[in-house]
Amino acid sequence: MKIFRVVCLVSIACALIFAQTSVAADSSFTWTGPYAGVHIGYGWGNGDTSFTPLPTAARFVNLAPQSMNPDPEGVLGGLQIGYNYQMGPWVIGLEADFSWTGIGGSRISSPIIQNDGTPFPGSGYLYANQEINWYGTLRPRFGYAVMPTLLLYGTGGLAYGDVGYSANTNFLPPGNVAYPTSFSKTKVGWTAGGGLEYALTRCWTVKAEYLYMDLGSESVIAAPQPDNPPFQVGNSFETTTHIINLGVNYKF
Numbered sequence: 001m002k003i004f005r006v007v008c009l010v011s012i013a014c015a016l017i018f019a020q021t022s023v024a025a026d027s028s029f030t031w032t033g034p035y036a037g038v039h040i041g042y043g044w045g046n047g048d049t050s051f052t053p054l055p056t057a058a059r060f061v062n063l064a065p066q067s068m069n070p071d072p073e074g075v076l077g078g079l080q081i082g083y084n085y086q087m088g089p090w091v092i093g094l095e096a097d098f099s100w101t102g103i104g105g106s107r108i109s110s111p112i113i114q115n116d117g118t119p120f121p122g123s124g125y126l127y128a129n130q131e132i133n134w135y136g137t138l139r140p141r142f143g144y145a146v147m148p149t150l151l152l153y154g155t156g157g158l159a160y161g162d163v164g165y166s167a168n169t170n171f172l173p174p175g176n177v178a179y180p181t182s183f184s185k186t187k188v189g190w191t192a193g194g195g196l197e198y199a200l201t202r203c204w205t206v207k208a209e210y211l212y213m214d215l216g217s218e219s220v221i222a223a224p225q226p227d228n229p230p231f232q233v234g235n236s237f238e239t240t241t242h243i244i245n246l247g248v249n250y251k252f
Contacts, residue, residue, distance in 0.1 A: 029148045029199055031084040031091045031251075039080060039209075039247030043103045044073035045240050047130035049167055052234035054221065057115050060231050063169060064115045070128045072241070074102035080247065082141070091143040091151055097136060103241065104131035104164075112171065124175055127168040130237060133184070135161030135213065137191050149199035156192035159213045163187050167222065167235045179222040179233040187215040187239065197249070205249045215239040 050067040053060030078099030084091050110125035139157025146152055166182035195209030219236045 029202060031086045031093075031143075031145065031151060031199075033251055034081070034083045035205070035249045035251040036079070036081045037205075037247050037249035038078070039097070039099070039207075039245045040075070040077040041099075041209075041243055041245035042074070043076055043101060043132070043213075043241045043243045044071070045103070045213075045242055046238055047072045047105060047128070048238040049128035049130070049165075050234075050236040051126055051167070051169055052236070053115070054232040054234055055230055060115065062112065062114050062120050062171065062175065063233065064113045064117065066113060066126070068107050068109050068126060068128050070105035070107040070130050072103050072105035072130050072132065074104055076101035076103060076243070076245075080249070082249075084141070084143075086145070089145045091141070091145060091153065093141040093143070094139075095141055095155070096138045098134070099136070100134050101132050105129070112169065120171065120175070122172055122174050124171045125168075127166075127170065129164075129166040130239065131164040132215075132239070132241065133162040133164060135159060135215075137211070137213075139191060143197075151197045152194070153197070154192075154194040155209075155211075157190070158188070159191040159215060160186065160188045161213075161215055163215060163218070163237075163239050165218060165220075165235075165237045167237075169222070169233045177224050177226065177228050177231075179224055181220050181222040181235055183220065185218060187218070189213065189215040189239075193243075195245075199251075203251050205251060207245075207247045207249065209243075209245040209247065211243040211245070213241045213243060215241075 080097035082095035084093035106129035143153030193211035
């Protein structure tokens with residue numbers, strides 16, 4: 001899927017070249033007004049997952065503190081609405097969007113590394129998985145019309161999304177104990193980025209946009225199955241994502 005990321009970057013470069021070389025600039029065009037549209041894109045990011053032996057690493061002899069990254073990535077698509085107001089070459093606005101995504105990834109690490117640095121005997125493993133099911137943003141845009149029909153802008157604001165997390169510390173024979181966890185949660189965070197938008201006509205525009213989204217962290221304590229007191233595994237998950245969007249807007 002990394003080829004999709006390259007295609008998005010090339011598309012942005014082509015859009016910039018097209019906008020800069022176009023002879024269709026209309027000096028009477030204004031960015032002021034409401035708009036709505038659709039977008040498609042690609043996201044990739046960091047899903048760092050930590051495994052912490054409890055109550056302490058010294059007591060939990062068979063597990064050393066460690067982390068792994070399932071490298072979530074995937075396509076996305078959705079809708080956006082907004083409003084712009086132009087003052088000379090300067091444009092300010094507010095945009096809200098919503099995206100359904102296939103951003104996800106998983107990783108398995110085997111064998112399990114013990115607290116003394118040696119591998120746990122047998123075929124035990126650590127497993128981490130993270131998925132962003134959907135997300136939305138609400139953010140102001142601050143732009144400059146370098147040509148009447150070409151807008152360069154920066155943006156940043158609120159981000160929220162539904163994230164699915166799962167992890168497992170599985171001591172297969174000879175251990176026969178596992179520490180699984182799986183849940184989803186709506187997270188709130190922030191996003192920032194920028195892009196360019198080009199007016200094809202008085203009503204239709206196209207855009208290319210980059211966003212960095214941080215939905216924060218989440219922690220949970222996984223209990224053993226079957227019971228094995230007092231031992232537990234603490235899992236912590238990070239969720240940050242790079243997003244490239246290509247979109248079409250209709251300006252009312």
